[in-house]
Each structure stands twice: as C-alpha cells, then as structure tokens.
Amino acid sequence: MEIITFLIGFPFLAALVLVFMRKQSVLRSILVFLSCALIIAAVIYFAITGMINGQTQSFLPETHNLDLAMAIAEIGLMILVVVYAFRYRKYYVALLSVAQTGLMLWLDFSGEHKVQAAPHILSDKLTIMMCLIIGVIGSLICVYAVGYMKEYHEHHKEYKDRSAMFFALLFVFLGAMFGLVFSNNLIWMYFFWEITSLCSFLLIAYTKTEEAINNAFRALWMNLLGGLGFAVAIVYCVLQLGVSDIRSFVAFGNESALVLVPLALLAFAGLTKSAQLPFSRWLLGAMVAPTPTSALLHSATMVKAGVFLLIRLSPMFHGNIVGMMVTTIGGFTFFATSMLAISQSDAKKVLAYSTISNLGLITACAGIGMHEAVWAGVLLMLFHAVSKSLMFLSVGAVENSLGSRNIEDMHGLIVKLPGLAFLMITGIAGMFLAPFGMLISKWAALKAFVDSDSMLLVVFLVFGSATTLFYWTKWLGKLLAVLHNSARLHSKVGTSQWLSMLVQAFLMIALCILFPIVSTYLVEPFLADMFHSTIPAVISQGNMNIMLIMLFAIVILPIAVRFLTFGKKQKIVMSYMGGANTGDDRHFVDSFGDNREIYLANWYMEDYFSEKKLLKPSILLATAFILILMGIVIGGAL
Amino acid sequence: MEKLAAIVIYLVLAPFIGGLLSGIDRKLSARMQGRKGPPLLQPFYDLLKLFAKQVVVVNHVQDFLVGGFLIFVIFTGCLFFSGGDLLLVFFALTLAGIFFMMSACSANSPYSSMGAQRELLQMMAYEPMVLLVGIGFYMSTGSFAVSDIIKQPTSSIVYLPGFFIGFVYILTIKLRKSPFDLSTSHHAHQEMVKGLTTEISGNILALVELSHWYENVFLLGVVGLFIINSTWWSAIIAVAVCMAVFFLEIFADMVFPRVKWELMLKSTWLVTLGAGVLNMIILNAVR
Numbered sequence: 001m002e003i004i005t006f007l008i009g010f011p012f013l014a015a016l017v018l019v020f021m022r023k024q025s026v027l028r029s030i031l032v033f034l035s036c037a038l039i040i041a042a043v044i045y046f047a048i049t050g051m052i053n054g055q056t057q058s059f060l061p062e063t064h065n066l067d068l069a070m071a072i073a074e075i076g077l078m079i080l081v082v083v084y085a086f087r088y089r090k091y092y093v094a095l096l097s098v099a100q101t102g103l104m105l106w107l108d109f110s111g112e113h114k115v116q117a118a119p120h121i122l123s124d125k126l127t128i129m130m131c132l133i134i135g136v137i138g139s140l141i142c143v144y145a146v147g148y149m150k151e152y153h154e155h156h157k158e159y160k161d162r163s164a165m166f167f168a169l170l171f172v173f174l175g176a177m178f179g180l181v182f183s184n185n186l187i188w189m190y191f192f193w194e195i196t197s198l199c200s201f202l203l204i205a206y207t208k209t210e211e212a213i214n215n216a217f218r219a220l221w222m223n224l225l226g227g228l229g230f231a232v233a234i235v236y237c238v239l240q241l242g243v244s245d246i247r248s249f250v251a252f253g254n255e256s257a258l259v260l261v262p263l264a265l266l267a268f269a270g271l272t273k274s275a276q277l278p279f280s281r282w283l284l285g286a287m288v289a290p291t292p293t294s295a296l297l298h299s300a301t302m303v304k305a306g307v308f309l310l311i312r313l314s315p316m317f318h319g320n321i322v323g324m325m326v327t328t329i330g331g332f333t334f335f336a337t338s339m340l341a342i343s344q345s346d347a348k349k350v351l352a353y354s355t356i357s358n359l360g361l362i363t364a365c366a367g368i369g370m371h372e373a374v375w376a377g378v379l380l381m382l383f384h385a386v387s388k389s390l391m392f393l394s395v396g397a398v399e400n401s402l403g404s405r406n407i408e409d410m411h412g413l414i415v416k417l418p419g420l421a422f423l424m425i426t427g428i429a430g431m432f433l434a435p436f437g438m439l440i441s442k443w444a445a446l447k448a449f450v451d452s453d454s455m456l457l458v459v460f461l462v463f464g465s466a467t468t469l470f471y472w473t474k475w476l477g478k479l480l481a482v483l484h485n486s487a488r489l490h491s492k493v494g495t496s497q498w499l500s501m502l503v504q505a506f507l508m509i510a511l512c513i514l515f516p517i518v519s520t521y522l523v524e525p526f527l528a529d530m531f532h533s534t535i536p537a538v539i540s541q542g543n544m545n546i547m548l549i550m551l552f553a554i555v556i557l558p559i560a561v562r563f564l565t566f567g568k569k570q571k572i573v574m575s576y577m578g579g580a581n582t583g584d585d586r587h588f589v590d591s592f593g594d595n596r597e598i599y600l601a602n603w604y605m606e607d608y609f610s611e612k613k614l615l616k617p618s619i620l621l622a623t624a625f626i627l628i629l630m631g632i633v634i635g636g637a638l
Numbered sequence: 639m640e641k642l643a644a645i646v647i648y649l650v651l652a653p654f655i656g657g658l659l660s661g662i663d664r665k666l667s668a669r670m671q672g673r674k675g676p677p678l679l680q681p682f683y684d685l686l687k688l689f690a691k692q693v694v695v696v697n698h699v700q701d702f703l704v705g706g707f708l709i710f711v712i713f714t715g716c717l718f719f720s721g722g723d724l725l726l727v728f729f730a731l732t733l734a735g736i737f738f739m740m741s742a743c744s745a746n747s748p749y750s751s752m753g754a755q756r757e758l759l760q761m762m763a764y765e766p767m768v769l770l771v772g773i774g775f776y777m778s779t780g781s782f783a784v785s786d787i788i789k790q791p792t793s794s795i796v797y798l799p800g801f802f803i804g805f806v807y808i809l810t811i812k813l814r815k816s817p818f819d820l821s822t823s824h825h826a827h828q829e830m831v832k833g834l835t836t837e838i839s840g841n842i843l844a845l846v847e848l849s850h851w852y853e854n855v856f857l858l859g860v861v862g863l864f865i866i867n868s869t870w871w872s873a874i875i876a877v878a879v880c881m882a883v884f885f886l887e888i889f890a891d892m893v894f895p896r897v898k899w900e901l902m903l904k905s906t907w908l909v910t911l912g913a914g915v916l917n918m919i920i921l922n923a924v925r
Contacts, residue, residue, distance in 0.1 A: 412746070414699070433736065434729035443725055447782075450773055455922050458773060459915055463907070466765035473736055473758050477743030482697040484746070543723050550730065553713065557706050570693045570701075575747030575837050585746055600751045603759065 001059050003046045004121060004182055007131065011039065011175030019168035024153075024161070029146045032167055033496070036139035039174065043135025050128045051521055056529060058119030058184060066120075070191050071108050074101055077198055081220070084201075090217045096224040100231040104190065113238050118245035122184035125526035129378065129518075130181040130308055133385045136507070138174045138300035140500045144393050145170060145292035147494030151400045152290050159207045166206060170296065173199045177301045181308060184245045186234045193230060193273070193305065197223035200302050203293040204286050215285030222282045226272030233265035246312055250530075254318045254369065257636075264322045264633040266313060268626070271326070274306025274359045277333045277622035283356060287348040291396030294348060298355045299389035307359055307381055310366040311374060315530055318369030325629040329622060330363030331460035336618040338467040343609040345602070347395045347405045350471060351388065354431065357468065358384050358438070364457055365445055371531045373448035375538055376441050378523050379515065383437030386511060387430035390504040394423045397501070401491045407475050408601060412483030417491050421479050423501050428479075430508045432472045435547035437512050444538045474602045481600070484574070484585040512551065516544055641720040648719040648855075649712065656851020657681045659858075660824075663888055670892045681847075688844035696745050696837045703741035704842050708849040710734035715856040721785025724772040731768075734853075735761055738834070738846070745837035753833025757821035759899050763906040764808035770914040771860065774801040777921050788866045795864040800917025802864050806883055807909045811902070812857055814850075815887050817894035818902050858884065 014035040021028045078101040085094035107113070149163045176195035183189035197220065205216035238244050241258060252259045275283035283303065287294050297303060310317075310326065317323030334357050341353035358380065365377030398413070398420050399405040413421040430436045442465065449457040511518070519537075528534050574581040577588035577598055587595045607613075660681040668675025677683075695701060714730040717723075739761075742754035772782060778797035779787050787794065795802050811818040822833035838846055861883050862876035897905075 434726070434733050439729060443729070446725070446769070446773070447776075450776060453922055455915075455919050458770075458918065459911075462766040462769040462773075465769060466762045469732065469765060470758055470762040473739065473761075474755070476736070477740060477754055477758075480699065480703075480740050480744045481746045481751075482699055482744050484697070540723075543726055546717065546722065546726060550710075550713070550733070553709060554706070557709065558702055570695050570698070572698075573694050573696060575696045575745050575750070577748055598748060600746065600748060603755045 003042060006042055007178045008175055011171040015168040015171035019164055022164045032142060032146050036142050039135050039139045043131050047128050047132055056124040059121040071105060074104060074191060077194055088213060093217060093221050096221060096228055100228045103231045103235055107235055107238060114242050115238055115244045116242055116248050118248055120185040120188055121182050125522045127181050129522055134174060134177045134300050137385050137389050140504055141292050141295045141389060142170050144497050144500035147497040148292055148396055151492055169199050169203050173296060173301050180305055184247055186244055186246055190230050190234060194227055196302055196305055197227060200297055204289045206289050212288045215288050218285050219282035222272050222279045226269040229265040230269040233262040236262045250316055254316045254320055260322055260633050261637045263316055264630055267322055267326050270306045270310040271329060274303045274363060275356050276329050276360060276363055277336060278619040280356045284352050287352055291392055295389050295392035298392060299385045303359055307362045310363055311377060314366040314369045314374050317367050321629060321633060323367050323369050326367030327364045327457060330360045330367055331457045333360030335460040335464040338464045339609045340611060340614050341471040342467060343604045343606050345407050345604060347407050351391055355388055361445060368448060368452050370452050371527055371533055371535050372451060372538055375523055375527055376444035376448055380441040383441055386504060386508045387427050390508060391427040393501050394420055394427060397493045397497060401489055407478055410478050412481045412486055413479045415483055415486045416489045420491060423505055424479055426505045428472050428476050432468055435550040478602060644719045645716045648715050652715060652852050652855040653848060656855050659854055666888050667892060685844050685847055689841045691840040693840040699744045700741050701842050703737050703744060704845050706737035707734050708845050710737060711849045711853045715852050718784055718856055718859055721783060723782045724775055724784060725782050728768050728772055742834040747837050749836040753821045757834055760811045760821055763903045764811050767804045767808045767910040767914055771801055771805050774798045787863060790867050793865050793867045793872060797921055798917060800913040804910050804914035808906060809857060810887055810890055813887050815891040817897040819896060820899055
C-alpha cells in the first residue's frame with residue numbers, strides 16, 4: 001500500500017516543488033531527473049513485487065476524509081475551469097463543468113445512498129502494466145522535456161517561458177494517471193479523470209497563442225462532455241444499481257439490461273478520452289503544444305486512460321449493443337484516420353492520426369469483449385506506448401535541429417542526422433512492420449475478429465492495414481534517401497534527450513523479444529482473472545520462433561549482404577535524372593543546358609484522402625452512429 | 639525433416655522454375671506479338687551475364703536493401719513451402735516488398751523515386767486482398783497453417799471462389815504485368831525509364847531478378863494452395879491451374895495497356911470488396 005501511496009502522491013509533491021522554481025536552473029533540472037529516477041525505480045519495484053505476489057490486491061474500504069478532500073478539490077477544479085471559461089468567453093465549457101461537478105457534489109452530500117461496500121484502490125496485472133507505461137515512458141518523456149524546453153525557448157523567444165508550470169503539470173499528469181489506474185471506486189476514477197482533462201487543457205494552451213487557446217478549449221469541452229457522461233453514469237450506478245466501484249459494476253456481466261445505460265455512458269467517456277471519431281479533433285489540435293506534451297498525451301497518459309477504462313469494462317461489451325457501438329466506432333476510426341494520415345506531410349500530424357488510428361484498433365478489441373481480442377488490445381496498448389513516444393521525441397529532436405517537422409524536409413535524414421534517423425526508423429518499424437510489436441498484436445486482433453464473426457471489423461482492419469502501410473512506408477523512404485554532398489547537421493540534442501530516446505528504442509526492441517514473457521506473466525493472468533477462463537497461446541511457439549528468426553535476419557543482414565557482393569569492387573556513380581546530374585544530387589542539366597533544381601516529393605493524394613474530403617464526413621457519420629445507438633440504449637431504458 | 643526437405647527443394651528448384659517461367663513468358667509474349675522471341679533459356683544467360691558485370695551503384699545502402707529483399711522473399715517462400723502460418727508468410731512478403739521499395743527510395747533519383755511511390759501505391763492496392771486470402775483459408779479450414787490447409791478432403795476453392803478471383807486479379811500487380819505494371823516492368827517500354835530499378839545494375843540487378851523468380855514461384859504456390867487437397871492427384875490439377883493462371887496473366891499483359899494509378903487502386907479495391915469480402919461474408923453466414 002505504501003508504494004501505491006508513493007506513486008500517486010509523489011508526482012503531486014514534485015509538482016508542488018517545481019511550480020515554485022521559476023528560473024531555469026541546474027537545480028531544477030536535477031530535481032526533475034531525480035524525481036523521474038525515483039518514479040521509475042518505484043514503478044519497477046512495484047511491478048516486480050506485484051508479479052511475484054501475483055494476487056489482485058485491494059485497499060481502503062472506508063475513506064470518508066479522503067472523499068471530502070476530493071470533493072473540495074473538485075470544486076477547486078470547477079472554479080479553475082469557470083475562471084478560464086469566462087476569461088476567454090467560452091461559457092459552454094463552464095456550463096459543462098458546473099453541470100458535472102454539481103451532479104457529483106449532489107451525490108456526495110445528498111445523504112446516505114445504499115451502496116455496496118467495496119475497496120477504493122485496486123491493484124492487478126493491468127494496473128501493473130499501466131503503471132509501467134506511465135512510470136517508465138512518462139518519466140522518460142519528462143527527462144527529455146528538460147533539454148527540449150531549454151532549446152524550445154531559445155528558438156521561440158515570442159512565447160513567455162512558463163516552464164516551471166509546464167514541468168509541474170507534467171508531474172501532476174503522471175500523478176493523476178497513477179491515481180486513475182489504481183482507482184476501483186468510480187468516483188475516485190472520475191476525480192483523476194477530470195484532473196487529466198484539465199491538465200491537458202493547460203498543457204495544450206501553453207504558448208497562449210490564439211490557436212493554442214482555441215485548441216485547448218476544444219480538448220477541454222470534448223473531454224468535459226465525456227466527463228459529464230462519466231458523472232451521469234456514476235449517479236445512475238449508485239441510484240439504480242447500488243454500486244459505485246468498477247469491479248462490482250463489471251460483475252453485472254453483459255446480459256443484464258439494467259447496466260446498458262451506465263455502460264453506454266462510460267463507453268462514451270472512454271471514446272472521448274481516447275479521441276475516437278467523432279471526438280478526434282481535440283487530439284489533432286493538441287499538437288500545437290511543445291513536443292513533450294504531445295508525446296505524453298499520445299503515449300503514456302490521457303488517451304491511454306480512455307482505452308484503460310474500455311479494457312476494464314470489456315467483459316460487459318460482449319454481444320450487446322454498447323459493444324457494437326464501441327467496436328464499430330473503433331474499427332471505423334482505425335480505417336478513416338489511417339486514410340487521413342496519407343494526405344499529411346506534417347510529421348506531428350501524421351503521428352496524431354496514427355495514434356487515433358491505433359487507439360481505434362485497441363477500442364475495437366476491447367469492444368469485442370472476448371479473451372483473445374482483449375489480449376491483442378492490451379499488447380497493442382503496450383507496444384503503441386513505447387513506439388509512439390519514441391516517434392514523437394525523435395520528431396521533436398529533428399524539429400529542433402532542422403527547423404522543420406515537415407516530412408518532406410526529412411529527405412536524406414540518414415545522411416544529415418544519422419543518429420536521429422536511426423531512432424526514427426526503429427520507431428516506424430515498430431509501428432507497422434513484421435516482426436515488430438504492433439504487427440504481432442494486429443495479427444492477433446485479426447484472428448480475434450474472425451473468431452468473433454466480426455466481419456465488418458475484418459474489412460476495416462485489412463483495408464486500414466494497407467493504408468497504414470502506405471503512410472509509414474513513404475515516411476521511411478524519405479528518411480532513407482541517400483542525398484550525396486549533404487553536410488552532417490549539428491544535432492542540437494542534449495545528453496539527457498539522447499538518453500531518453502535511446503532507452504526507449506532499446507525498450508521497444510526488448511519488448512519485441514520479451515513479449516512472450518510479458519504475455520505469460522502479465523497479460524494472461526490479468527485476462528484469466530477478468531474472463532475467468534484460459535485460452536491457448538494466441539500466437540504459437542513455432543510462429544514466435546519464426547518471428548525471432550526474422551528479427552535476427554534483419555540484424556545480420558548487413559553482414560550477409562557484404563558476403564553476397566564479396567570480391568566485387570563497386571563503382572559509385574551519381575543517379576540519373578533524365579538530364580545529367582550536375583554532381584551535387586540536387587540539380588540536373590536541362591535541354592537548354594541550364595542547371596535546374598530537382599525536388600523529390602512523396603505522394604499525398606489529396607484528391608482522395610485530404611482532410612477536406614474525408615474528415616467532415618467521417619465525423620458526421622460517427623456522430624450520427626453514436627447518437628442513434630446511444631438513443632436506442634437510453635430510449636430502451638426509459 | 640519433411641519441412642527441411644521442402645525448404646531445400648524450394649531453395650534449389652525455385653530459381654530454375656522461376657527462370658523457366660520467365661523464359662516461357664518471353665516466348666509466349668513474343669508469339670502473341672508475332673515475333674519469334676528469345677530462346678527459352680535466355681533469362682538464365684541474362685542472369686549470368688549480369689552477375690559477371692561491373693558493379694555500378696549510386697550508394698552503399700542500396701545493395702544492403704536489395705539483399706534484404708532477396709533474403710526475405712526467400713524466407714517467405716521457405717516458410718510457405720514448409721507449411722508455415724499463412725498470415726506470417728504474407729507479413730514476411732510485405733517486409734520484403736518494403737526492402738525493395740526502400741532500395742529505390744535510397745537512390746535519390748527522380749525515376750526510382752517515382753517508381754517507389756507507385757510501388758507503394760500498388761502495395762496499398764493489393765494488401766487487403768492478400769490478407770483476406772489468409773483469412774479465407776482460415777475460415778474454410780480452421781487453420782492458418784499451410785500444412786493443415788493441404789490436408790483437407792476438399793479443395794479450398796470450393797469455399798473460396800471469390801477469394802480466388804480476387805487473388806488472381808491482384809496477381810497481375812504482383813507479377814508486374816500490364817495493365818498494372820506501373821512501378822516497373824520487364825518490358826523495355828516504360829514511361830519512366832525502369833521505375834524502381836532505374837539505379838540498379840550489374841550483380842545487384844541480378845539479385846533483384848533472382849528475387850523475382852523466387853517470388854513468382856511462391857505466388858503461384860498460393861494459387862496452387864486453392865486447389866490442393868489430401869488426394870494425390872490434386873497436385874497435378876494444382877500445377878495445371880497454376881499454368882492456366884500464368885497464361886492468363888501473360889494474355890492480360892499483352893491485351894491491356896497500362897492504366898493510371900487511380901483506376902488500378904479503385905478497381906483492385908472494388909474487386910477485393912466484390913469478390914473477396916462478399917465471399918467472406920457468405921462463408922461466415924453458412925459456417
């Protein structure tokens with residue numbers, strides 16, 4: 001229990017100290033590093049002891065004083081939102097916040113409700129996995145942020161340096177995420193849920209430009225809308241079902257008609273948080289923030305909170321209308337946003353769409369609500385956290401060195417910034433290529449979809465895989481172009497940033513090799529506990545070995561190739577350009593004998609896949625679908 | 639042991655069969671155009687000559703990437719003929735394809751680059767159907783393993799006619815036949831020089847050629863998988879069907895002019911939906 005208190009409490013404490021360290025100083029950097037090291041150490045200790053004990057543990061059945069403190073904190077959060085809403089004249093946001101906080105306060109103080117006693121804190125294998133993501137990846141992002149923010153403010157003099165608040169918020173975010181994943185009590189979970197919404201609002205608004213403010217408010221209202229759904233679900237659970245904790249709620253199972261309304265509302269909250277269509281625009285807007293924010297929102301925190309809730313609820317989704325809503329929205333989001341990613345050249349935007357797309361797949365897996373599918377979903381979540389964080393951080397580093405984050409400008413990065421290019425290649429390979437992580441999970445997901453007769457999902461998955469392949473591979477091609485006569489650029493990446501990224505690249509590869517262990521000791525026990533069943537290994541030992549052989553083959557490939565071309569002297573020439581290459585790989589001689597510049601661009605196929613063509617229809621379609629299904633569920637209960 | 643034998647046979651025989659197929663292809667194409675055509679063994683002479691030539695490269699990354707293409711194509715074939723998991727086979731094939739595409743990207747030349755983008759588009763076009771084929775076999779036989787699929791009492795094509803049509807359709811792309819030979823073509827006429835392979839020459843080009851032979855034998859193997867069942871004579875029919883499909887592809891190559899990428903993408907996805915997905919839905923309903 002102490003370690004859990006530490007994990008939740010310590011980040012808040014660190015934030016409290018950091019917020020007062022206004023000046024950029026060595027002391028502050030050391031403090032951030034130390035806090036991160038402590039959190040990582042604590043998380044690893046917690047994970048190891050948790051794996052050895054192996055039991056699901058629960059704590060704190062009675063928490064009157066803490067509840068009171070939380071109620072007060074909630075009022076504080078509400079006041080903060082209202083103040084911001086009035087300052088920027090976004091009154092609807094205030095309305096949303098007041099409505100849900102009022103609802104929760106009414107529930108807290110309207111006298112005794114007959115609620116089944118249950119522990120407030122719960123720790124099982126899923127919690128351990130989430131803690132590892134939050135603690136390790138989240139902390140590494142904070143480590144990276146130290147160097148990045150220094151560089152950022154040297155580049156962007158126009159923004160006020162509010163990095164003290166920035167670092168404090170990062171730690172608050174981590175603390176809130178720890179709180180969220182440990183909460184069994186829905187009211188507690190809701191409380192931490194609201195903190196993450198507000199935190200992301202403040203982080204997105206960091207630069208205080210008009211765009212940042214607008215995007216931040218979009219993120220806020222969408223997440224508050226989800227929060228409102230969450231709050232109504234809690235009230236419904238308490239009044240109608242007499243439960244206020246997630247375990248007892250899940251125990252109702254998928255057959256009871258009584259649970260459909262709160263289940264649909266909670267699923268709705270999960271969908272908003274994990275930026276599924278039609279709520280994807282808040283995550284796309286979030287990229288105006290400094291890169292560590294994006295990395296944190298996309299990989300270790302925030303969106304993972306949404307899918308965490310969906311995975312917790314997954315046994316209830318099986319075979320009912322809410323499950324259908326979740327799977328269809330997830331599958332559709334996977335496909336639609338992977339097409340949208342094709343038309344984007346802004347690296348961060350491609351990453352944003354890819355996050356939404358992958359979360360769609362996880363959502364769909366959770367919505368199936370069967371053992372095999374959720375297995376795939378959990379693994380997708382793990383792999384995605386590592387690869388995506390690595391991708392964001394390397395894009396941030398390239399942006400600081402190159403002055404652009406446009407993928408077109410990354411042409412020849414392998415020559416200009418080999419180190420960063422290799423990190424990026426590792427990240428991209430991890431996102432979609434055999435035999436790396438995401439692909440293994442996608443494979444399992446495909447099998448699970450077929451086994452659960454979800455033909456629509458199979459169609460989404462096979463077409464979505466093709467479009468996913470397209471946008472990643474063309475990025476990869478840009479990085480690998482060997483542009484002769486390029487000067488090595490000086491990468492302005494500090495030691496701490498390198499450390500953070502290298503550790504993540506290492507983790508990604510290690511996870512690919514060690515994932516059978518993760519599956520056996522973490523994912524499987526969690527699923528066996530949740531579904532009360534065991535299944536044979538989703539991916540057989542034989543196939544696992546073949547994957548390892550592939551991984552090995554990629555590693556020894558350079559040596560093998562030397563062998564194939566052994567004894568041949570290679571003559572290097574310049575590439576053919578239709579006219580003679582002038583020798584610098586950038587110009588050719590045209591038919592008039594003049595030197596002309598050449599520029600190689602990727603395909604974006606805007607006529608088919610642009611935001612203009614696809615985004616609005618997708619959002620409309622998803623909105624209509626959610627409205628109709630929510631209407632059926634709620635109408636059926638009335 | 640059986641697996642090992644299958645792998646060795648594939649490793650040794652595939653280049654000969656692949657080269658021979660290429661020879662037949664050239665001969666047949668020539669006859670259809672009213673030419674005499676080269677000798678049947680010409681592809682082998684070409685290959686040997688390529689191996690003997692001086693190596694001219696535009697960078698040192700390229701041979702590494704082409705090597706990756708060769709190794710993973712061979713890996714794909716070995717996995718398939720030793721009875722491995724069909725989805726894994728297709729994933730390995732995709733990886734091989736990406737290595738090849740990357741070799742063109744690394745060349746930093748307009749023609750290679752253009753070829754690479756087109757190749758990528760072709761991959762996007764055929765990938766859904768390829769994955770669906772794996773799923774189709776799983777739905778009809780209950781296993782992704784090739785070794786299980788060939789032990790069925792009836793040929794899979796009975797359950798998977800739509801999948802078969804879809805696969806033959808995308809095979810045109812995979813075999814680099816007109817109307818879908820956008821990224822590169824084995825014919826001399828090509829509006830963008832040689833597309834993908836513009837900057838590849840000498841023994842590296844030989845490796846590309848060799849990879850294609852391995853790949854083609856594997857692809858026809860997938861065609862055969864639709865036919866083969868537990869009876870011994872199904873193998874003969876399978877070979878006959880493979881030859882018929884191969885002839886059909888050559889015929890299409892001769893008859894149709896190269897199309898624009900839009901038409902290729904749309905038509906391929908439509909066929910995937912209309913043949914593959916429809917078959918899948920029906921199969922799921924009656925299963």
